[in-house]
Amino acid sequence: MKKILITGGAGFIGSHVVRRFVNLYPDYSIHNLDKLTYAGNLENLKDIESCPNYRFIKGDITDATFINTLFKTENYYGVIHLAAESHVDRSILNPLEFVYTNVIGTVNLLEAAKVQFLNNPGSFFRFYHVSTDEVYGALGDTGMFTENTAYDPHSPYSASKASSDHFVRAYQDTFKLPTVISNCSNNYGPNHFPEKLIPLCIHNISHLKPLPIYGKGENVRDWLYVEDHARAIDLIFHKAQNASTYNIGGHNEWKNIDVIRMLCRIMDVKLQRAEGTSAQLITFVKDRAGHDQRYAIDATKLQNDLGWLPSVTFEEGLHKTVDWYLENQKWLQAVTSGAYQNYYSEQYTKR
Ligand code: NAD
Ligand code: TYD
Numbered sequence: 001m002k003k004i005l006i007t008g009g010a011g012f013i014g015s016h017v018v019r020r021f022v023n024l025y026p027d028y029s030i031h032n033l034d035k036l037t038y039a040g041n042l043e044n045l046k047d048i049e050s051c052p053n054y055r056f057i058k059g060d061i062t063d064a065t066f067i068n069t070l071f072k073t074e075n076y077y078g079v080i081h082l083a084a085e086s087h088v089d090r091s092i093l094n095p096l097e098f099v100y101t102n103v104i105g106t107v108n109l110l111e112a113a114k115v116q117f118l119n120n121p122g123s124f125f126r127f128y129h130v131s132t133d134e135v136y137g138a139l140g141d142t143g144m145f146t147e148n149t150a151y152d153p154h155s156p157y158s159a160s161k162a163s164s165d166h167f168v169r170a171y172q173d174t175f176k177l178p179t180v181i182s183n184c185s186n187n188y189g190p191n192h193f194p195e196k197l198i199p200l201c202i203h204n205i206s207h208l209k210p211l212p213i214y215g216k217g218e219n220v221r222d223w224l225y226v227e228d229h230a231r232a233i234d235l236i237f238h239k240a241q242n243a244s245t246y247n248i249g250g251h252n253e254w255k256n257i258d259v260i261r262m263l264c265r266i267m268d269v270k271l272q273r274a275e276g277t278s279a280q281l282i283t284f285v286k287d288r289a290g291h292d293q294r295y296a297i298d299a300t301k302l303q304n305d306l307g308w309l310p311s312v313t314f315e316e317g318l319h320k321t322v323d324w325y326l327e328n329q330k331w332l333q334a335v336t337s338g339a340y341q342n343y344y345s346e347q348y349t350k351r
Contacts, residue, residue: 001029001053005076007061007109008083009033010040012192013130016230017080022048024234029053031074034083035060043331044191061105064112071112078126080237081109087195088134088157092289095156102160103167110171117177127179128237129168133222133247134158135183138292145183146298147245154290172243180240182233184248185297188317189226190324194336197221198318201260202325203332205267205278215287217257220294224250225317228310235306249297250310257282262315266322 009018009032021030030053034040048054059066061083083105085091085098110127117125136145137152153162171177192199201211232248240246264278271278302308312320325332 001027002077003029003031003074005031005033005070005074005079007033007079007081008040010036010042010044010056011082011086012039012044012189013187013226013229014082015041015044015191016189016226017082017233018045018054019048020227020230020234022051022054026053028077029055031055031057031076033057033059033061033070037085038335039086039193041191041331041335043334061108062100064108067108067112068115071116075116075120076113077124078128078237079109079113080128080130080233081106082130084161086157087193088155089195089288091155091157091160095160098156098160099163102157103163106164107167110167110177114171114175114177118175125178126237126242127168127171127177128233129165129179129181130233131165131181131183132158132161133183133185133249133295133297134292135162135165136295139294139296141294144296144298145247145249147183147247147301154292158292169243178242180236180242180244180246182236182246182248183297184229184232185222185224185250185295187224187226187229189321190328191331192226192321194332197256198223198259198263198321199325201263202267202322203336205264205281206271206325206329206332208281210283211260211264211278211281212283212285213257213260214285214291216284217255217260217282218293219256219291220253220296221256221259222249222296223252223254223259223314223317224248224310225312225320228312231311232302232308235308236302239306246302246305247297247299248302248308249299250314251297251299252310252314253294253296254314263318263322266318270322270326 008014091098136149151162153159172179188198194203
């Protein structure tokens with residue numbers, strides 16, 4: 001069986017990618033390597049954990065010795081690398097953690113992949129780095145990020161992802177390691193850790209807690225349902241040319257305040273609350289430092305080359321997402337106990 005290493009498979013996007021590959025490709029053996037940080041949760045993969053083509057490996061990508069031994073032992077057919085520290089606000093509080101995992105962890109994987117690739121001339125190999133549109137910086141009122149937009153990251157998170165993208169390209173150019181990169185817009189959907197805007201607000205609406213909107217809520221994000229992202233990753237992993245880059249986006253730009261107003265309307269109905277109840281929770285708070293104004297992705301290349309388009313409308317996706325959280329209160333309770341409480345009380349004390 002062809003062994004595929006998926007890193008960060010216990011996280012939000014990674015769990016959807018792992019599930020898709022395990023279910024669709026019985027001839028692959030899917031190895032999910034994850035450190036299980038606060039964002040990694042094996043509950044996300046309960047439904048596939050006993051599939052014969054799935055294996056979980058607990059490990060840290062910053063541990064070079066462990067990574068080198070793993071590649072030597074397993075001889076991977078391909079790597080889909082998603083493991084990362086992924087939250088901008090945490091990167092402002094603790095940038096070094098982002099350098100360790102996102103930069104050094106990625107270089108550790110590239111180095112082990114390079115050794116395996118050079119030792120097996122003629123064998124297929126592909127290293128796929130799953131990255132973010134945030135590497136391109138911020139847009140004003142008009143324009144979109146294309147694959148040719150110059151990198152201009154502003155947050156420690158986006159700077160670390162930009163750096164890891166550069167290392168991936170450096171390994172392609174210097175060692176001919178076969179690589180692909182995709183840069184995707186903001187995802188939402190089931191299993192999203194409730195620190196990011198949409199799941200945080202779903203959680204807070206459920207508990208009638210304030211909905212913290214940074215600044216005036218006028219920043220714009222381009223939202224994509226997570227399963228559409230997983231489908232794009234599948235296509236790119238299988239069909240893209242080596243050394244190529246693809247932007248992935250939802251054609252779905254929204255101001256934050258409008259996203260939250262829509263979410264409030266949806267949840268008032270689902271929770272059988274009087275119209276307007278949830279919107280009263282909206283609270284404008286101090287803006288995020290260095291807050292990028294607008295992201296918008298031009299995904300024409302992915303559409304033209306590989307025929308990908310998003311399949312889930314924002315309204316459908318939000319309904320599915322809210323339903324998932326309402327049906328999975330236990331999951332939400334489990335991930336919002338302990339360290340989560342400390343993180344949020346620290347955040348709010350600082351505001
Ligand atoms: P996430 O925070 O939900 O999950 C990250 C996973 O990586 C977790 O399971 C965590 O345990 C694991 N991990 C963290 N550090 C690790 C380490 N040192 N060793 C091994 N595993 C480690 O993140 P996500 O939102 O699912 O994002 C996945 C990837 O997609 C990231 O690379 C992110 O930059 C990228 N991305 C995310 C979005 C988005 O909207 N969430 C958009 C575009 C790109
Ligand atoms: P987030 O979900 O953290 O994703 P990213 O920063 O990677 O885009 O934030 C999405 C948008 O929502 C961003 O403009 C910041 C804003 N935001 C809030 O207004 N309040 C919040 O509590 C959070 C977490 C984000």
